[in-house]
Amino acid sequence: MTIQSIAKYLCAATNGAARWKKPLTNNRLVGASAAMFAAALVIVPSEARAGAVPYDYHVPLTPENAIIGHYSAKKKPVLTVKSGAIVQIDGGGGGGATRATDKSDPNQWLKDNKIDLTVEQSPALQETAKVLKETPRAPGIPGGHLIVGPIYIEDAEPGDSLEVRIMDVTPRIPYGNTGGSPGHGGLMLGTAPTPKPAPPAPVADGAAATPTPATGSPAGAPRPFSKVTHLDIARNAGVFDENIVVPLAPFMGVMATCPADSWGENPSSTPPGPYGGNLDCKELTTGSTLYLPVFQKGALFYTGDSHAGQGDGEVTGTAIETADTVTLQFILHKGVSLKMPRAETPTDYIVFGLDPDLNKAMYQAITESIDFLKEKQHFDMLQAYTLSSIAVNYRVTQVVDKTLGIHAMIPKKIFINDTNHYWYFPR
Numbered sequence: 001m002t003i004q005s006i007a008k009y010l011c012a013a014t015n016g017a018a019r020w021k022k023p024l025t026n027n028r029l030v031g032a033s034a035a036m037f038a039a040a041l042v043i044v045p046s047e048a049r050a051g052a053v054p055y056d057y058h059v060p061l062t063p064e065n066a067i068i069g070h071y072s073a074k075k076k077p078v079l080t081v082k083s084g085a086i087v088q089i090d091g092g093g094g095g096g097a098t099r100a101t102d103k104s105d106p107n108q109w110l111k112d113n114k115i116d117l118t119v120e121q122s123p124a125l126q127e128t129a130k131v132l133k134e135t136p137r138a139p140g141i142p143g144g145h146l147i148v149g150p151i152y153i154e155d156a157e158p159g160d161s162l163e164v165r166i167m168d169v170t171p172r173i174p175y176g177n178t179g180g181s182p183g184h185g186g187l188m189l190g191t192a193p194t195p196k197p198a199p200p201a202p203v204a205d206g207a208a209a210t211p212t213p214a215t216g217s218p219a220g221a222p223r224p225f226s227k228v229t230h231l232d233i234a235r236n237a238g239v240f241d242e243n244i245v246v247p248l249a250p251f252m253g254v255m256a257t258c259p260a261d262s263w264g265e266n267p268s269s270t271p272p273g274p275y276g277g278n279l280d281c282k283e284l285t286t287g288s289t290l291y292l293p294v295f296q297k298g299a300l301f302y303t304g305d306s307h308a309g310q311g312d313g314e315v316t317g318t319a320i321e322t323a324d325t326v327t328l329q330f331i332l333h334k335g336v337s338l339k340m341p342r343a344e345t346p347t348d349y350i351v352f353g354l355d356p357d358l359n360k361a362m363y364q365a366i367t368e369s370i371d372f373l374k375e376k377q378h379f380d381m382l383q384a385y386t387l388s389s390i391a392v393n394y395r396v397t398q399v400v401d402k403t404l405g406i407h408a409m410i411p412k413k414i415f416i417n418d419t420n421h422y423w424y425f426p427r
Contacts, residue, residue, distance in 0.1 A: 052168075053086070053088075053167045053168045053327045054086065055086040055087060055088040055327055056081070056085045056086050056087065057079055057081060057085060057086075057087045057088070058087070058088045058089075058090075059078055059079055059087060059088070059089045059090065059148060059151070060090050060127070061090040061091065061092050061124070061127040061128065061131060061148060062127070062130075062131065063130060063131050063134040063135045064078070065078040065148050065149075066092070066131045066135045066146060066147065066148055067135065067147050067148075067149065067302070068131075068132075068135050068137055068138075068141070068143060068144055068145070068146060068147070069137070069138070069141040069142075069143055069144020069145055069147075069268065069269055069270075070138050070141050070144065070266040070267060070268055070269055071147075071150075071256060071258050071259055071266070071267050071269060071275075071277075071300075071302055072138070072150075072258070072265070072266055073258050073261065073296050073300060074265075075149075075150060077149075077150050077151060077152035077298065077300070078148065078149060078150065078151060079151045079152065080151075080152040080154060080298075081151060081152070081153060081154065081330060082153075082154050082155075083153060083154070083155070083330060083331055083332035084329070084330070084331060085329070085330055086167065086327065086328070086329045087151060087327070087328055087329075087330065088325060088326070088327045089148050089303060089325070089326050089327075089328065090124070090127070090148070090172065090323075090325050091146070091148060091172075091252065091303070091304055091305075091306040091323055091324045091325065091326060092124065092127060092128035092131055092132075092146045092304075092306070092323050093124075093128060093146065093173070093176075093177075093306045093321050093322050093323035093324075094122075094124065094125045094128050094129075094173055094177075094322075094323055095109070095175075095176075095177035095179075095226065095228070095321065096109035096110075096113075096177075096226075097109050097110050097115075097117075097119060097122075097125050098125055098128040098129045098132060099129070099132065106119050106125070106129070107119055113175070113228040114228075114230075115174065115175050115228065115230070116174075117173070117174060117175075122172075122173060123172075124172035124173050124323040125173065125323075128146065128323060131146060132146070138266040139266070140266075141266060141268065144268065144269055144270060145253075145254050145269045145270075145278065145304045145305045146304050146305070147254055147269060147302050147303065147304030147305070148302070148303060148304055149300070149301055149302035149303060149304075150258060150298070150300035150301055150302055151299075151300070151301040151302075151330070152298035152299070152300060153298055153299040153301065153330055153332055154298070154332075155332060155334070156294050156297065156298050156299035156332050157294065157297055157334075158260070158294055158295050158296065158297070159294065159335065159337050160294040160299075160332060160333060160334050160335065160336065160337070161291055161292065161293060161294060161332075161333040161336045161337060161338050162257055162291070162292045162293075162294055162299045162301065162330060162331070162332060162333070163289060163290075163291055163330070163331040163332075163333060164255060164289065164290045164291075164292065164301070164328055164329070164330060164331075165289050165328065165329040165330075165331065165423065165424075166251070166252075166284060166285065166286055166287065166288050166289065166290065166326065166327075166328060167286065167287075167327045167328065167329055167424075168286050168325075168326065168327040169250040169251055169252065169285060169286050169324050169325075169326045169327075170233070170250060170324060170325050170326075171231055171233060171248075171250055171306070171308050171322045171323065171324055172306075172322070172323040172324060172325055173231075173322055173323050174230065174231050174233070175228050175229065175230050175231055175322065176228070176229050176231060176238070176307070176308040176309075176319075176320035176321055176322035177226060177227070177228055177229075177318070177320070177321050177322075178226070178227050178229065178316060178318050178319065178320055178321065179224070179225055179226035179227065179316065179317075179318055179321075180220070180221045180224070180225055180316035180317050180318065181220070181221060181223075181224040181225075182219060182220045182221055182222065182223065182224070183219060183220050184220055184221075184317050184400070185220050185221060185315060185316045185317045185400055186313060186314075186315030186316070186317075186399045186400060187219075187220045187221065187315075188219065188220050189399060191219055191220075221316070227240075229246070229308070229309075229320050231248060231308055231320075231322070233248075236248045238308060238309055238320055246309060247309065248308050248309045248320075249282060249285045249308075249309050249310075250285060250286070250306075250307060250308050250309070250322075250324050251281075251282060251283075251284045251285045251307050251310075251324075252284070252303045252304065252305060252306060252307070252324060252326050253278055253279070253280045253304070253305030253306070253307050253310075253319065254269055254277055254278050254279075254302065254303055254304045254305040255276050255277075255279070255284070255290055255292075255301075255302075255303045256269075256275050256276045256277040256278075256292070256301070256302045256303070257275050257276065257292045257293065257294055257295060257296070257299045257300060257301055257302075258275065258295060258296045258299070258300035258301075258302065259273060259274075259275045259277075259295055259296075260275075260295040260296070261296075263275075269302075269304075269305075270401055270402055271354075271401055271402040271403035272352075272354050272401060272403055272405060273354060273403065274293055274295075274339065274340055274341070274354075275292065275293065275295060275341075276290060276292045276341045278305065278401050279341065279352065279397065279398075279405060280305075280307075280310065280314050280319070280397060280398040280400075280401060280405070281343065281350070281352075281397050281398075281405070281407055282307075282309070282310045282311070282312060282319075282397075283343065283345055283348075283350060283407065283409075284343060286424075287345065287346060287424035287426055288343060288344065288345045288424075289343060289344045289345075289423075290341060290342075290343050291338060291341065291342040291343065291344070292338070292341055293337065293338040293339070293340070293341070299330075299332070301330065303326060303328070305321075306321070306322050306323050306324035306326075307319040307320060307321065307322065307324070308320040308321075308322040308324075312395050312396055312397065312398075313396045313397075313398060313399055314397075314398040314399070314400055315399060315400065316400075317400040340352055340354070340364075340368055342368075342372070343407075344422070346412075346422050346424055346425065346426055347411065347412055347413070348409040348410055348411055348412060349372065349409075349410040349412065350407050350408065350409055350410070351365060351368035351369055351371075351372050351407070351408045351410070352364075352365060352368065352397070352405060352406070352407050352408075353365030353366070353367075353368060353405065353406040353407075353408070354403050354404070354405050354406075355403060355404065356402060356403055356404060357404070358396070358399065358404045358406070361403075361404050361405060361406045362394065362406045364406075365394055365406040365407065365408045366385075366388060366394070366408070368408065369384070369388045369392050369408045369410065370384040370385055370388060371384075372410065373387055373388065373410070376415075377415075387414075388408075391410070391411060391414050392408050392409065392410050392411075393408070393409040393411075394406055394407075394408050394409075395407055395408075395409060
């Protein structure tokens, strides 16, 4: 499929959805994957504000629409849409305010954390609690991510690709929670076996010096912990304490097409993979685009794991965990196949490396960068490898999801003859 034909198709698919402009295409972008990046519509910035994005369908957070901790190709779709549809999806979350037990009171938890809210005042908290209580669990998966889906995309088949435009992500509650526990998180990276020390050198009198015992590494956090960050949506700020404020950048940690049957009947949502999933990539905020391979008929899109913000690495195992409403546009690319997820922002192209070994994840991110540059610029391998070294920024996405992540940021500004064709212009 050519760039021009994709652009024509997208204009037709989204006609009347909003005040769109026709795309500016660049004939220098070649290759199937590069063509996907090039075919885009332009959204007027004023329409990209929270709550201002028009949508065709709304998916509420209910036990029927939710799934916990895994994906399923057998779950009945919560919605069936044509390519080009814009869908608003309510996600869940809320920490201790959503888990009532004999020993805990959600409203007391909110009060203890200085959150001026009750469960009765918050539809998001009520919906989350109901979902956690009533949603059936898969065998052997008692918990995990709160996910909504699947959404069935008409005409999608294995071998196609799904473009997911992230048109808006807005927290539904005025706080988020970050926590961790012993045995989990980035500090566990220091628990690898210590190499045996080299044999000690003999001392002057012929006696061997006593080797210094190897010191152990910390096994994660010393105790379970939890910290609430208050969200000031108007200022786009997260109040950590009276001295520290962090910028917010809400995004969904999980966005996936359903994995292939070879991954099993109920594949866990914890590790990311070729299907996307728990990428936990903080770049996937409002105005970004995620490109996913399709492995099942209908693509079967899932999303969840609402975040208000996160640092690269997500080192405790959690971000600012909250409840988001996300508005997404789904665009199907027939016959355009991908091996791995790719993404795009107004400023960068993004490719991913995913592996339980961070070194191997880095290797894959490098090879994905090389492949992208070869497609886009007709480079040979060494040209692409060289540019990857001097212009591409490799970042640790997360180190806590069993399959670890590196994402490579390829700046658009280095391509000096490209026209700005992207669909979203930030203010």
